[in-house]
Amino acid sequence: MTTNAARTPRQFPDPTASASAAVLNALPNPVVMIGADGMILEANDSAQNFFQASAAFMRRHALSHFVPFGSPLLELIGQVRERQAPVSEYRVDVSSPRIGTEKVVDIYAGPVIDEPGAVVVMLQERTMADKIDRQLTHRGAARTVTGLAAMLAHEIKNPLSGIRGAAQLLEQSVDDQDRALTRLICDEADRIVKLVDRMEVFSDERPIERSAVNIHTVLDHVKRLAQSGFARKVKIVEEYDPSLPPVLANRDQLIQVFLNLVKNATEAIGDQPDGEIVLTTAYRPGVRLSVPGSKDKVTLPMEFCVRDNGPGVPEDLLPHLFDPFVTTKTNGSGLGLALVAKIVRDHGGVVECESQPRRTTFRVLMPAYSGPARGGN
Numbered sequence: 001m002t003t004n005a006a007r008t009p010r011q012f013p014d015p016t017a018s019a020s021a022a023v024l025n026a027l028p029n030p031v032v033m034i035g036a037d038g039m040i041l042e043a044n045d046s047a048q049n050f051f052q053a054s055a056a057f058m059r060r061h062a063l064s065h066f067v068p069f070g071s072p073l074l075e076l077i078g079q080v081r082e083r084q085a086p087v088s089e090y091r092v093d094v095s096s097p098r099i100g101t102e103k104v105v106d107i108y109a110g111p112v113i114d115e116p117g118a119v120v121v122m123l124q125e126r127t128m129a130d131k132i133d134r135q136l137t138h139r140g141a142a143r144t145v146t147g148l149a150a151m152l153a154h155e156i157k158n159p160l161s162g163i164r165g166a167a168q169l170l171e172q173s174v175d176d177q178d179r180a181l182t183r184l185i186c187d188e189a190d191r192i193v194k195l196v197d198r199m200e201v202f203s204d205e206r207p208i209e210r211s212a213v214n215i216h217t218v219l220d221h222v223k224r225l226a227q228s229g230f231a232r233k234v235k236i237v238e239e240y241d242p243s244l245p246p247v248l249a250n251r252d253q254l255i256q257v258f259l260n261l262v263k264n265a266t267e268a269i270g271d272q273p274d275g276e277i278v279l280t281t282a283y284r285p286g287v288r289l290s291v292p293g294s295k296d297k298v299t300l301p302m303e304f305c306v307r308d309n310g311p312g313v314p315e316d317l318l319p320h321l322f323d324p325f326v327t328t329k330t331n332g333s334g335l336g337l338a339l340v341a342k343i344v345r346d347h348g349g350v351v352e353c354e355s356q357p358r359r360t361t362f363r364v365l366m367p368a369y370s371g372p373a374r375g376g377n
Contacts, residue, residue: 025045030123031047031122034121035118076089213249226263234277236262269310282303282305283302302368304366318353322337351363
């Protein structure tokens, strides 16, 4: 016998809600929604990683539990509620023992229309933004050197050849006292030609032949060269990740990059008795960047560092460190790091420097090799 008892309607999941969650979790930036009472209502996957807590744990606490007391972030949320309009703030320090030190972020916050008093906050870590800024700066510096090298090759070498030839003719018809001056003219002309020859490498825009390269083979080769020559008195320590895949690169150019960086570190250490250079390799989540000459974008998960315990780089010099002719050395040309920037840029990578007394790190981020590995490296 059937009855006409009321049936409970079947509950179907809200496809809009699940799609929104998927979109939020796909974002690389931390996103949290804060209720009118300051409690955390929602947090995407990146926010859970940033605050080092699960979403369930975060929902049981106010945002003030995760940020320093009196943080500008809390004041910013108050401004959003008061104005009922989006607010942005740049370079805000949210460092705390809970989430780690050196946490500097850009903050974007806006009101939630359907939730009175609720605010959505998105954080952009400055480390990633700064890497992109520095990469663009280094590419610009490399292009500057390229144009300058081409100009020098065409406009300086030919006149110098004429000056040197004239000095050699004069040398045959002057006395010994004046011959010293003609010899000086020839020597200085030769010195300028050598400088121009060094710069001509910057104007070489031919495609790079790249293949699967074992970075540890490259670094071992650089270490042997350094310890048999300019770094004989410096201790070189290896901290390698042996599980690293090959890097997509030109082996000879990588040797040039790390030889320049190790030589730079050795000169920074100078006669310091406890001088030490640390070579490290690691696999890290990389920033997505475009490869020169291609519309494709690649991640840069391969991290290679050269760290020294020298006195450090002057703070005012750091932003210009990879520009041509910038150097702290008395007799330096300022082209070594500019060449490093060009080679890394040509590989679609990033090079950056972080420096403080007794801890200067040059970090190179490169793409991994995704094709079938070939022998010979």
